[in-house]
Amino acid sequence: MTNLDQPIYTISKIRPRKQFGQHWLRSDAVLNKILKTGQLQSGDRILEIGPGTGNLTRLLLPLVESVTAVEIDRDLCQKLRQTMKQANFNLIEGSILDIPLPPQTNKVVANIPYNITGEILKRLLGTLAEPVSQFEQIVLLVQKEIGDRLAAKSGHKAYNALSVRIQYLADCEFICDVPAAAFYPPPKVNSAVVRIIPRPPITPASDPQHLHRLITLGFATKRKMLRNNLLPEIDRDQLVLILENMGIDGQVRAEDLDVSQWVALSEAVIKLKQ
Numbered sequence: 337m338t339n340l341d342q343p344i345y346t347i348s349k350i351r352p353r354k355q356f357g358q359h360w361l362r363s364d365a366v367l368n369k370i371l372k373t374g375q376l377q378s379g380d381r382i383l384e385i386g387p388g389t390g391n392l393t394r395l396l397l398p399l400v401e402s403v404t405a406v407e408i409d410r411d412l413c414q415k416l417r418q419t420m421k422q423a424n425f426n427l428i429e430g431s432i433l434d435i436p437l438p439p440q441t442n443k444v445v446a447n448i449p450y451n452i453t454g455e456i457l458k459r460l461l462g463t464l465a466e467p468v469s470q471f472e473q474i475v476l477l478v479q480k481e482i483g484d485r486l487a488a489k490s491g492h493k494a495y496n497a498l499s500v501r502i503q504y505l506a507d508c509e510f511i512c513d514v515p516a517a518a519f520y521p522p523p524k525v526n527s528a529v530v531r532i533i534p535r536p537p538i539t540p541a542s543d544p545q546h547l548h549r550l551i552t553l554g555f556a557t558k559r560k561m562l563r564n565n566l567l568p569e570i571d572r573d574q575l576v577l578i579l580e581n582m583g584i585d586g587q588v589r590a591e592d593l594d595v596s597q598w599v600a601l602s603e604a605v606i607k608l609k610q
Contacts, residue, residue: 360389361447367392373446373511373531374475376400383441383447385432397422404438447477457538461505464544474532475561483510483528490594497555503595507533539599554590561587570605580605
């Protein structure tokens with residue numbers, strides 16, 4: 337086990353930079369949990385976002401066909417090129433938000449920067465209208481609050497618009513909590529490992545853009561009844577009638593509807609307007 341009382345650097349004299357949201361993962365237990373969660377096969381071609389000092393990268397390389405790492409920090413890239421000589425290691429200098437997704441990769445395993453988590457999820461999974469189907473599995477180390485939301489079911493306090501949108505596109509599993517002490521420097525929040533398995537929508541929406549808009553409106557003001565939040569889209573009485581026809585109480589709130597019910601509601605509103 338790594339001694340969590342001492343900061344470790346696989347690459348010496350490189351200090352984490354706040355501007356890039358860098359926190360080096362230094363727990364062997366968590367690193368091994370990530371590897372196990374990845375269900376790695378010898379033929380896998382891994383995309384790693386933000387390899388940092390390469391602690392996770394080095395563990396991945398012997399297990400898979402290749403690792404393509406995307407790193408925005410120029411100094412880290414220079415050190416990684418000097419120290420990572422494995423033939424199956426590929427390094428791209430840049431932001432994952434600005435480059436094409438490496439087409440040869442089939443899985444993602446990464447400790448991502450928390451300040452751009454939403455944008456990264458959109459990059460990897462796409463949108464309701466334009467999903468990304470490249471990856472078989474995505475294993476991420478994220479802020480615990482986000483991990484809770486990704487896996488939350490309807491009715492849970494963590495369930496929100498992000499939960500609905502991601503679960504429309506994928507199956508999500510909360511794997512484990514990760515304490516701040518597992519990083520150097522420790523972040524101000526706790527973290528979590530999550531597994532995301534992209535798939536086609538179980539109940540496809542005929543108009544995904546309308547579904548997206550409805551979800552956005554529905555969760556716009558937390559704890560308000562859906563019939564009030566959706567006023568810009570549909571008359572209150574008409575919505576109550578639709579909900580009752582769906583077997584749902586007219587005083588329901590956004591967080592009480594599961595993904596299939598959101599799709600059904602969108603379809604009913606579209607039909608009403610035709």
